[in-house]
Amino acid sequence: MNLELLRQKLTQAARAGAKDDSVPYGFEHRIMASIRSHGDLCLGVRVEWAGGLWRAAISCVGLVVVLMTCSLTFPGEQSGVEDLGVALENAILAAADEALEAL
Amino acid sequence: MLATRQLQPPPGVEADDEDLVVRILGGDERAFEALVVRYQGRVFAAVRRHSRLEDEVEDIVQEIFLKVHQKLSTFRGEAPFQHWLMRLAVRTCYDFLRAHQRNxxxxxxxxxxxxxxxxxxxxxxxxxxxxxxxxxxxxxxxxxxxxxxxxxxxxxxxxxxxxxxxxxxxxxxxxxxxxxxxxxxxxxxxxxxxxxxxxxxxx
Missing domain, CATH: 1.10.10.10 (Winged helix-like DNA-binding domain superfamily/Winged helix DNA-binding domain)
Structure with missing residues:
Protein backbone atom coordinates (compact mmCIF):
# COMPACT_ATOMS: atom_id res chain seq x y z
CA MET A 1 0.00 0.00 0.00
CA ASN A 2 1.23 3.50 -0.81
CA LEU A 3 1.67 5.02 2.64
CA GLU A 4 2.53 8.49 1.37
CA LEU A 5 -0.70 8.58 -0.65
CA LEU A 6 -2.64 7.32 2.39
CA ARG A 7 -1.07 10.05 4.51
CA GLN A 8 -1.98 12.70 1.97
CA LYS A 9 -5.57 11.42 1.63
CA LEU A 10 -6.06 11.46 5.38
CA THR A 11 -4.55 14.92 5.73
CA GLN A 12 -6.88 16.17 2.98
CA ALA A 13 -9.80 14.62 4.83
CA ALA A 14 -8.85 16.40 8.03
CA ARG A 15 -8.44 19.65 6.10
CA ALA A 16 -11.84 19.26 4.47
CA GLY A 17 -13.58 18.91 7.83
CA ALA A 18 -15.71 21.93 8.69
CA LYS A 19 -14.45 24.10 11.52
CA ASP A 20 -16.50 23.40 14.63
CA ASP A 21 -16.66 26.67 16.53
CA SER A 22 -19.68 25.79 18.64
CA VAL A 23 -19.47 26.79 22.29
CA PRO A 24 -21.21 25.03 25.19
CA TYR A 25 -24.10 27.07 26.55
CA GLY A 26 -23.03 29.54 29.24
CA PHE A 27 -19.33 28.74 28.85
CA GLU A 28 -18.37 32.37 29.49
CA HIS A 29 -20.02 32.12 32.94
CA ARG A 30 -17.85 29.09 33.70
CA ILE A 31 -14.75 31.09 32.73
CA MET A 32 -15.78 34.04 34.86
CA ALA A 33 -16.52 31.78 37.84
CA SER A 34 -13.12 30.07 37.53
CA ILE A 35 -11.38 33.45 37.31
CA ARG A 36 -13.17 34.65 40.44
CA SER A 37 -12.34 31.47 42.37
CA HIS A 38 -8.73 31.63 41.15
CA GLY A 39 -8.54 35.29 42.24
CA ASP A 40 -10.03 34.42 45.64
CA LEU A 41 -7.49 31.63 46.05
CA CYS A 42 -4.56 33.95 45.22
CA LEU A 43 -5.96 36.61 47.53
CA GLY A 44 -6.36 34.01 50.28
CA VAL A 45 -2.72 32.91 49.96
CA ARG A 46 -1.54 36.54 49.97
CA VAL A 47 -3.64 37.38 53.05
CA GLU A 48 -2.31 34.31 54.86
CA TRP A 49 1.31 35.25 54.08
CA ALA A 50 0.74 38.89 55.01
CA GLY A 51 -0.80 37.85 58.35
CA GLY A 52 2.17 35.59 59.15
CA LEU A 53 4.69 38.27 58.23
CA TRP A 54 2.91 40.90 60.33
CA ARG A 55 2.86 38.55 63.34
CA ALA A 56 6.59 37.85 62.88
CA ALA A 57 7.34 41.58 62.55
CA ILE A 58 5.41 42.42 65.73
CA SER A 59 7.24 39.64 67.63
CA CYS A 60 10.60 40.98 66.44
CA VAL A 61 9.76 44.55 67.50
CA GLY A 62 8.63 43.25 70.92
CA LEU A 63 11.89 41.31 71.38
CA VAL A 64 13.96 44.37 70.43
CA VAL A 65 12.08 46.54 72.96
CA VAL A 66 12.56 43.94 75.74
CA LEU A 67 16.30 43.61 75.01
CA MET A 68 16.77 47.39 74.90
CA THR A 69 14.96 47.78 78.21
CA CYS A 70 17.10 45.03 79.77
CA SER A 71 20.34 46.53 78.53
CA LEU A 72 19.41 50.00 79.80
CA THR A 73 18.11 48.75 83.18
CA PHE A 74 20.90 46.23 83.96
CA PRO A 75 24.11 47.47 82.36
CA GLY A 76 26.66 44.63 82.51
CA GLU A 77 30.43 44.88 82.96
CA GLN A 78 31.90 47.26 80.44
CA SER A 79 34.73 45.64 78.59
CA GLY A 80 37.04 48.20 77.06
CA VAL A 81 38.10 48.21 73.45
CA GLU A 82 41.74 48.03 74.52
CA ASP A 83 41.14 44.82 76.48
CA LEU A 84 39.58 43.23 73.44
CA GLY A 85 42.50 44.33 71.27
CA VAL A 86 45.04 42.81 73.67
CA ALA A 87 43.07 39.56 73.86
CA LEU A 88 42.95 39.34 70.08
CA GLU A 89 46.66 40.01 69.80
CA ASN A 90 47.47 37.34 72.41
CA ALA A 91 45.30 34.81 70.62
CA ILE A 92 46.91 35.47 67.24
CA LEU A 93 50.46 35.47 68.56
CA ALA A 94 49.97 32.50 70.90
CA ALA A 95 51.48 30.05 68.40
CA ALA A 96 54.49 32.31 67.78
CA ASP A 97 55.02 32.75 71.57
CA GLU A 98 54.96 28.98 72.07
CA ALA A 99 57.52 28.48 69.30
CA LEU A 100 59.82 31.10 70.85
CA GLU A 101 59.51 29.51 74.29
CA ALA A 102 60.40 26.11 72.86
CA LEU A 103 63.65 27.53 71.45
CA MET B 1 -38.07 38.30 30.65
CA LEU B 2 -35.31 36.69 32.69
CA ALA B 3 -34.38 34.37 29.82
CA THR B 4 -34.19 37.33 27.43
CA ARG B 5 -31.87 39.16 29.79
CA GLN B 6 -29.62 36.11 30.10
CA LEU B 7 -29.27 35.84 26.33
CA GLN B 8 -28.13 39.43 25.93
CA PRO B 9 -24.38 39.79 25.44
CA PRO B 10 -22.49 41.60 28.18
CA PRO B 11 -22.00 45.33 27.65
CA GLY B 12 -18.81 46.05 25.78
CA VAL B 13 -19.17 43.30 23.16
CA GLU B 14 -19.18 45.99 20.46
CA ALA B 15 -16.10 47.82 21.81
CA ASP B 16 -12.80 47.12 20.04
CA ASP B 17 -10.18 44.81 21.55
CA GLU B 18 -7.81 47.53 22.73
CA ASP B 19 -10.60 49.34 24.60
CA LEU B 20 -11.62 46.10 26.25
CA VAL B 21 -8.03 45.33 27.28
CA VAL B 22 -7.68 48.79 28.85
CA ARG B 23 -10.93 48.32 30.75
CA ILE B 24 -9.94 44.82 31.92
CA LEU B 25 -6.60 46.10 33.19
CA GLY B 26 -8.59 48.74 35.06
CA GLY B 27 -10.47 45.94 36.85
CA ASP B 28 -13.63 45.75 34.71
CA GLU B 29 -14.80 42.11 34.83
CA ARG B 30 -17.65 42.66 32.39
CA ALA B 31 -15.12 43.73 29.76
CA PHE B 32 -13.31 40.42 30.18
CA GLU B 33 -16.58 38.56 29.78
CA ALA B 34 -17.18 40.49 26.55
CA LEU B 35 -13.73 39.45 25.32
CA VAL B 36 -14.49 35.81 26.15
CA VAL B 37 -17.82 35.98 24.31
CA ARG B 38 -16.07 37.48 21.28
CA TYR B 39 -13.28 34.94 20.98
CA GLN B 40 -14.50 31.71 22.57
CA GLY B 41 -15.83 30.30 19.27
CA ARG B 42 -12.50 30.81 17.51
CA VAL B 43 -10.59 29.36 20.44
CA PHE B 44 -12.88 26.30 20.57
CA ALA B 45 -12.40 25.74 16.83
CA ALA B 46 -8.61 26.00 17.16
CA VAL B 47 -8.44 23.68 20.18
CA ARG B 48 -10.71 21.07 18.55
CA ARG B 49 -7.99 20.66 15.91
CA HIS B 50 -5.65 19.46 18.64
CA SER B 51 -7.92 17.27 20.74
CA ARG B 52 -10.79 14.96 19.90
CA LEU B 53 -12.26 14.69 23.39
CA GLU B 54 -14.80 17.40 24.16
CA ASP B 55 -14.11 17.37 27.94
CA GLU B 56 -10.44 17.91 27.22
CA VAL B 57 -11.26 20.70 24.76
CA GLU B 58 -13.32 22.55 27.38
CA ASP B 59 -10.53 22.23 29.96
CA ILE B 60 -7.95 23.57 27.51
CA VAL B 61 -10.14 26.52 26.49
CA GLN B 62 -10.75 27.34 30.14
CA GLU B 63 -7.01 27.25 30.82
CA ILE B 64 -6.36 29.51 27.82
CA PHE B 65 -8.76 32.16 29.08
CA LEU B 66 -7.33 31.91 32.61
CA LYS B 67 -3.88 32.56 31.15
CA VAL B 68 -5.24 35.45 29.10
CA HIS B 69 -6.57 36.98 32.30
CA GLN B 70 -3.29 36.47 34.15
CA LYS B 71 -0.99 37.64 31.36
CA LEU B 72 -3.05 40.41 29.81
CA SER B 73 -0.72 43.05 31.25
CA THR B 74 2.04 41.64 29.00
CA PHE B 75 -0.01 42.40 25.85
CA ARG B 76 1.68 45.45 24.34
CA GLY B 77 -0.73 46.09 21.50
CA GLU B 78 2.00 45.92 18.81
CA ALA B 79 0.11 43.14 16.98
CA PRO B 80 -3.65 42.54 16.90
CA PHE B 81 -5.04 41.00 20.08
CA GLN B 82 -6.22 37.94 18.14
CA HIS B 83 -2.65 37.03 17.18
CA TRP B 84 -1.53 37.28 20.81
CA LEU B 85 -4.49 35.14 21.88
CA MET B 86 -3.84 32.48 19.22
CA ARG B 87 -0.17 32.28 20.18
CA LEU B 88 -1.20 31.70 23.78
CA ALA B 89 -3.80 29.14 22.64
CA VAL B 90 -1.32 27.15 20.54
CA ARG B 91 1.28 27.11 23.32
CA THR B 92 -1.32 26.02 25.88
CA CYS B 93 -2.46 23.21 23.55
CA TYR B 94 1.14 22.08 23.14
CA ASP B 95 1.74 22.13 26.91
CA PHE B 96 -1.47 20.15 27.38
CA LEU B 97 -0.47 17.57 24.74
CA ARG B 98 2.92 17.14 26.42
CA ALA B 99 1.38 16.78 29.87
CA HIS B 100 -1.25 14.27 28.71
CA GLN B 101 0.67 12.06 26.33
CA ARG B 102 -1.32 8.90 25.77
CA ASN B 103 0.04 5.45 25.27
Whole structure:
Protein backbone atom coordinates (compact mmCIF):
# COMPACT_ATOMS: atom_id res chain seq x y z
CA MET A 1 0.00 0.00 0.00
CA ASN A 2 1.23 3.50 -0.81
CA LEU A 3 1.67 5.02 2.64
CA GLU A 4 2.53 8.49 1.37
CA LEU A 5 -0.70 8.58 -0.65
CA LEU A 6 -2.64 7.32 2.39
CA ARG A 7 -1.07 10.05 4.51
CA GLN A 8 -1.98 12.70 1.97
CA LYS A 9 -5.57 11.42 1.63
CA LEU A 10 -6.06 11.46 5.38
CA THR A 11 -4.55 14.92 5.73
CA GLN A 12 -6.88 16.17 2.98
CA ALA A 13 -9.80 14.62 4.83
CA ALA A 14 -8.85 16.40 8.03
CA ARG A 15 -8.44 19.65 6.10
CA ALA A 16 -11.84 19.26 4.47
CA GLY A 17 -13.58 18.91 7.83
CA ALA A 18 -15.71 21.93 8.69
CA LYS A 19 -14.45 24.10 11.52
CA ASP A 20 -16.50 23.40 14.63
CA ASP A 21 -16.66 26.67 16.53
CA SER A 22 -19.68 25.79 18.64
CA VAL A 23 -19.47 26.79 22.29
CA PRO A 24 -21.21 25.03 25.19
CA TYR A 25 -24.10 27.07 26.55
CA GLY A 26 -23.03 29.54 29.24
CA PHE A 27 -19.33 28.74 28.85
CA GLU A 28 -18.37 32.37 29.49
CA HIS A 29 -20.02 32.12 32.94
CA ARG A 30 -17.85 29.09 33.70
CA ILE A 31 -14.75 31.09 32.73
CA MET A 32 -15.78 34.04 34.86
CA ALA A 33 -16.52 31.78 37.84
CA SER A 34 -13.12 30.07 37.53
CA ILE A 35 -11.38 33.45 37.31
CA ARG A 36 -13.17 34.65 40.44
CA SER A 37 -12.34 31.47 42.37
CA HIS A 38 -8.73 31.63 41.15
CA GLY A 39 -8.54 35.29 42.24
CA ASP A 40 -10.03 34.42 45.64
CA LEU A 41 -7.49 31.63 46.05
CA CYS A 42 -4.56 33.95 45.22
CA LEU A 43 -5.96 36.61 47.53
CA GLY A 44 -6.36 34.01 50.28
CA VAL A 45 -2.72 32.91 49.96
CA ARG A 46 -1.54 36.54 49.97
CA VAL A 47 -3.64 37.38 53.05
CA GLU A 48 -2.31 34.31 54.86
CA TRP A 49 1.31 35.25 54.08
CA ALA A 50 0.74 38.89 55.01
CA GLY A 51 -0.80 37.85 58.35
CA GLY A 52 2.17 35.59 59.15
CA LEU A 53 4.69 38.27 58.23
CA TRP A 54 2.91 40.90 60.33
CA ARG A 55 2.86 38.55 63.34
CA ALA A 56 6.59 37.85 62.88
CA ALA A 57 7.34 41.58 62.55
CA ILE A 58 5.41 42.42 65.73
CA SER A 59 7.24 39.64 67.63
CA CYS A 60 10.60 40.98 66.44
CA VAL A 61 9.76 44.55 67.50
CA GLY A 62 8.63 43.25 70.92
CA LEU A 63 11.89 41.31 71.38
CA VAL A 64 13.96 44.37 70.43
CA VAL A 65 12.08 46.54 72.96
CA VAL A 66 12.56 43.94 75.74
CA LEU A 67 16.30 43.61 75.01
CA MET A 68 16.77 47.39 74.90
CA THR A 69 14.96 47.78 78.21
CA CYS A 70 17.10 45.03 79.77
CA SER A 71 20.34 46.53 78.53
CA LEU A 72 19.41 50.00 79.80
CA THR A 73 18.11 48.75 83.18
CA PHE A 74 20.90 46.23 83.96
CA PRO A 75 24.11 47.47 82.36
CA GLY A 76 26.66 44.63 82.51
CA GLU A 77 30.43 44.88 82.96
CA GLN A 78 31.90 47.26 80.44
CA SER A 79 34.73 45.64 78.59
CA GLY A 80 37.04 48.20 77.06
CA VAL A 81 38.10 48.21 73.45
CA GLU A 82 41.74 48.03 74.52
CA ASP A 83 41.14 44.82 76.48
CA LEU A 84 39.58 43.23 73.44
CA GLY A 85 42.50 44.33 71.27
CA VAL A 86 45.04 42.81 73.67
CA ALA A 87 43.07 39.56 73.86
CA LEU A 88 42.95 39.34 70.08
CA GLU A 89 46.66 40.01 69.80
CA ASN A 90 47.47 37.34 72.41
CA ALA A 91 45.30 34.81 70.62
CA ILE A 92 46.91 35.47 67.24
CA LEU A 93 50.46 35.47 68.56
CA ALA A 94 49.97 32.50 70.90
CA ALA A 95 51.48 30.05 68.40
CA ALA A 96 54.49 32.31 67.78
CA ASP A 97 55.02 32.75 71.57
CA GLU A 98 54.96 28.98 72.07
CA ALA A 99 57.52 28.48 69.30
CA LEU A 100 59.82 31.10 70.85
CA GLU A 101 59.51 29.51 74.29
CA ALA A 102 60.40 26.11 72.86
CA LEU A 103 63.65 27.53 71.45
CA MET B 1 -38.07 38.30 30.65
CA LEU B 2 -35.31 36.69 32.69
CA ALA B 3 -34.38 34.37 29.82
CA THR B 4 -34.19 37.33 27.43
CA ARG B 5 -31.87 39.16 29.79
CA GLN B 6 -29.62 36.11 30.10
CA LEU B 7 -29.27 35.84 26.33
CA GLN B 8 -28.13 39.43 25.93
CA PRO B 9 -24.38 39.79 25.44
CA PRO B 10 -22.49 41.60 28.18
CA PRO B 11 -22.00 45.33 27.65
CA GLY B 12 -18.81 46.05 25.78
CA VAL B 13 -19.17 43.30 23.16
CA GLU B 14 -19.18 45.99 20.46
CA ALA B 15 -16.10 47.82 21.81
CA ASP B 16 -12.80 47.12 20.04
CA ASP B 17 -10.18 44.81 21.55
CA GLU B 18 -7.81 47.53 22.73
CA ASP B 19 -10.60 49.34 24.60
CA LEU B 20 -11.62 46.10 26.25
CA VAL B 21 -8.03 45.33 27.28
CA VAL B 22 -7.68 48.79 28.85
CA ARG B 23 -10.93 48.32 30.75
CA ILE B 24 -9.94 44.82 31.92
CA LEU B 25 -6.60 46.10 33.19
CA GLY B 26 -8.59 48.74 35.06
CA GLY B 27 -10.47 45.94 36.85
CA ASP B 28 -13.63 45.75 34.71
CA GLU B 29 -14.80 42.11 34.83
CA ARG B 30 -17.65 42.66 32.39
CA ALA B 31 -15.12 43.73 29.76
CA PHE B 32 -13.31 40.42 30.18
CA GLU B 33 -16.58 38.56 29.78
CA ALA B 34 -17.18 40.49 26.55
CA LEU B 35 -13.73 39.45 25.32
CA VAL B 36 -14.49 35.81 26.15
CA VAL B 37 -17.82 35.98 24.31
CA ARG B 38 -16.07 37.48 21.28
CA TYR B 39 -13.28 34.94 20.98
CA GLN B 40 -14.50 31.71 22.57
CA GLY B 41 -15.83 30.30 19.27
CA ARG B 42 -12.50 30.81 17.51
CA VAL B 43 -10.59 29.36 20.44
CA PHE B 44 -12.88 26.30 20.57
CA ALA B 45 -12.40 25.74 16.83
CA ALA B 46 -8.61 26.00 17.16
CA VAL B 47 -8.44 23.68 20.18
CA ARG B 48 -10.71 21.07 18.55
CA ARG B 49 -7.99 20.66 15.91
CA HIS B 50 -5.65 19.46 18.64
CA SER B 51 -7.92 17.27 20.74
CA ARG B 52 -10.79 14.96 19.90
CA LEU B 53 -12.26 14.69 23.39
CA GLU B 54 -14.80 17.40 24.16
CA ASP B 55 -14.11 17.37 27.94
CA GLU B 56 -10.44 17.91 27.22
CA VAL B 57 -11.26 20.70 24.76
CA GLU B 58 -13.32 22.55 27.38
CA ASP B 59 -10.53 22.23 29.96
CA ILE B 60 -7.95 23.57 27.51
CA VAL B 61 -10.14 26.52 26.49
CA GLN B 62 -10.75 27.34 30.14
CA GLU B 63 -7.01 27.25 30.82
CA ILE B 64 -6.36 29.51 27.82
CA PHE B 65 -8.76 32.16 29.08
CA LEU B 66 -7.33 31.91 32.61
CA LYS B 67 -3.88 32.56 31.15
CA VAL B 68 -5.24 35.45 29.10
CA HIS B 69 -6.57 36.98 32.30
CA GLN B 70 -3.29 36.47 34.15
CA LYS B 71 -0.99 37.64 31.36
CA LEU B 72 -3.05 40.41 29.81
CA SER B 73 -0.72 43.05 31.25
CA THR B 74 2.04 41.64 29.00
CA PHE B 75 -0.01 42.40 25.85
CA ARG B 76 1.68 45.45 24.34
CA GLY B 77 -0.73 46.09 21.50
CA GLU B 78 2.00 45.92 18.81
CA ALA B 79 0.11 43.14 16.98
CA PRO B 80 -3.65 42.54 16.90
CA PHE B 81 -5.04 41.00 20.08
CA GLN B 82 -6.22 37.94 18.14
CA HIS B 83 -2.65 37.03 17.18
CA TRP B 84 -1.53 37.28 20.81
CA LEU B 85 -4.49 35.14 21.88
CA MET B 86 -3.84 32.48 19.22
CA ARG B 87 -0.17 32.28 20.18
CA LEU B 88 -1.20 31.70 23.78
CA ALA B 89 -3.80 29.14 22.64
CA VAL B 90 -1.32 27.15 20.54
CA ARG B 91 1.28 27.11 23.32
CA THR B 92 -1.32 26.02 25.88
CA CYS B 93 -2.46 23.21 23.55
CA TYR B 94 1.14 22.08 23.14
CA ASP B 95 1.74 22.13 26.91
CA PHE B 96 -1.47 20.15 27.38
CA LEU B 97 -0.47 17.57 24.74
CA ARG B 98 2.92 17.14 26.42
CA ALA B 99 1.38 16.78 29.87
CA HIS B 100 -1.25 14.27 28.71
CA GLN B 101 0.67 12.06 26.33
CA ARG B 102 -1.32 8.90 25.77
CA ASN B 103 0.04 5.45 25.27
CA UNK B 104 1.55 5.73 21.81
CA UNK B 105 1.86 1.99 21.47
CA UNK B 106 -1.90 1.43 21.62
CA UNK B 107 -2.93 -0.66 18.63
CA UNK B 108 -5.50 0.19 15.96
CA UNK B 109 -7.65 -2.82 16.89
CA UNK B 110 -10.71 -0.81 17.87
CA UNK B 111 -11.38 0.73 14.44
CA UNK B 112 -15.09 1.12 13.81
CA UNK B 113 -16.74 -0.53 10.75
CA UNK B 114 -16.81 2.73 8.77
CA UNK B 115 -13.09 3.32 9.31
CA UNK B 116 -12.29 -0.26 8.29
CA UNK B 117 -14.46 0.06 5.22
CA UNK B 118 -12.74 3.29 4.19
CA UNK B 119 -9.35 1.66 4.63
CA UNK B 120 -10.45 -1.38 2.59
CA UNK B 121 -11.66 0.88 -0.20
CA UNK B 122 -8.36 2.73 -0.17
CA UNK B 123 -6.44 -0.56 -0.26
CA UNK B 124 -8.50 -1.76 -3.25
CA UNK B 125 -8.41 1.50 -5.20
CA UNK B 126 -7.08 4.70 -3.59
CA UNK B 127 -9.14 6.95 -5.83
CA UNK B 128 -12.36 5.29 -4.57
CA UNK B 129 -11.71 6.42 -1.00
CA UNK B 130 -13.05 9.94 -0.71
CA UNK B 131 -11.35 12.60 1.35
CA UNK B 132 -14.57 14.26 2.51
CA UNK B 133 -15.72 11.40 4.65
CA UNK B 134 -16.22 11.24 8.40
CA UNK B 135 -14.48 7.85 8.51
CA UNK B 136 -11.30 9.32 7.05
CA UNK B 137 -11.43 12.24 9.47
CA UNK B 138 -11.92 9.91 12.40
CA UNK B 139 -9.03 7.74 11.18
CA UNK B 140 -6.66 10.67 10.88
CA UNK B 141 -7.68 11.72 14.39
CA UNK B 142 -6.61 8.31 15.67
CA UNK B 143 -3.28 8.51 13.86
CA UNK B 144 -2.60 12.04 15.14
CA UNK B 145 -3.30 10.90 18.71
CA UNK B 146 -0.42 8.46 18.43
CA UNK B 147 2.13 11.05 17.33
CA UNK B 148 4.47 12.87 19.68
CA UNK B 149 3.14 16.28 20.84
CA UNK B 150 5.56 18.22 18.63
CA UNK B 151 4.75 16.12 15.56
CA UNK B 152 1.06 16.39 16.18
CA UNK B 153 1.24 20.14 16.59
CA UNK B 154 3.30 20.69 13.46
CA UNK B 155 1.12 18.39 11.31
CA UNK B 156 -2.01 20.16 12.56
CA UNK B 157 -0.66 23.64 11.90
CA UNK B 158 1.25 22.98 8.69
CA UNK B 159 -0.81 20.39 6.86
CA UNK B 160 -4.32 20.68 8.25
CA UNK B 161 -4.57 24.41 8.95
CA UNK B 162 -2.18 25.11 6.05
CA UNK B 163 -0.17 27.77 7.87
CA UNK B 164 3.22 28.89 6.63
CA UNK B 165 6.48 27.95 8.34
CA UNK B 166 6.91 31.59 9.38
CA UNK B 167 3.46 31.68 10.96
CA UNK B 168 4.11 28.44 12.83
CA UNK B 169 7.41 29.77 14.09
CA UNK B 170 5.62 32.86 15.43
CA UNK B 171 2.85 30.80 17.02
CA UNK B 172 5.07 28.22 18.67
CA UNK B 173 8.17 30.24 19.46
CA UNK B 174 10.33 27.73 17.54
CA UNK B 175 12.82 28.88 14.90
CA UNK B 176 11.86 28.42 11.24
CA UNK B 177 14.58 25.78 10.88
CA UNK B 178 13.20 23.91 13.89
CA UNK B 179 9.72 23.98 12.33
CA UNK B 180 11.07 22.51 9.06
CA UNK B 181 13.02 19.80 10.86
CA UNK B 182 10.03 18.93 13.04
CA UNK B 183 7.75 18.86 10.00
CA UNK B 184 10.07 16.41 8.26
CA UNK B 185 10.19 14.18 11.34
CA UNK B 186 6.43 14.47 11.86
CA UNK B 187 5.63 13.28 8.31
CA UNK B 188 8.02 10.36 8.77
CA UNK B 189 6.47 9.51 12.14
CA UNK B 190 2.97 9.67 10.65
CA UNK B 191 3.96 7.32 7.83
CA UNK B 192 5.43 4.93 10.37
CA UNK B 193 2.15 4.89 12.34
CA UNK B 194 0.18 4.37 9.14
CA UNK B 195 2.50 1.49 8.28
CA UNK B 196 1.71 -0.10 11.62
CA UNK B 197 -2.02 0.42 10.99
CA UNK B 198 -1.75 -1.34 7.64
CA UNK B 199 0.25 -4.21 9.12
CA UNK B 200 -2.30 -4.70 11.92
CA UNK B 201 -5.20 -4.62 9.48
CA UNK B 202 -3.91 -6.72 6.61
CA UNK B 203 -1.13 -8.99 7.88
Missing amino acids: KESPFTDLNPEEMEWLDRFAAAPEMAGDHEDAARSLVGRVLEQLSPASRLVITLLEIEERSVKEIAALTGWSETAVKVRAFRARREMKKRLGRLVVERYL
